[in-house]
Amino acid sequence: MSIESVVIEAIAKQKQLSLDAISLDSKLQDLGVSSLDAITIVYEVEEAFDVEVPNDALERLDRVKDIVEGVSRLLSKDTVG
Known part of the structure; x- marks a missing residue:
């Protein structure tokens, strides 16, 4: 499963949106994602990829x-070290 699909699914689930309503260029604010929502979404992504977002x-x-690029960077650091 790709980082992009996990992130989009987490946002869709958290905000009860259709997957089609979310793209990489979607602003989190426009999707109704609050700071509390972002924490929940990032937690799901952390669990899926076994990384910790600072x-x-x-x-x-x-x-x-x-979110996608940040997790990708974290994963590439893990594999390098």
Whole structure:
């Protein structure tokens, strides 16, 4: 399962949206994602990929692709080390 699909499914589930309503360029704010929602969504993604997203990174999330790219970076650090 791709990072993108896990993130989009987590957002869709949290906000009760259709998968088609969410793209990589969707702004989290436009999707109705609050900071509390973002924590829940990121937790699901962390569980799916066994990574830990730093709390300070949560504040910088603006679009769906920010979550996808952040998790991708974390995963690539894990495989390098």
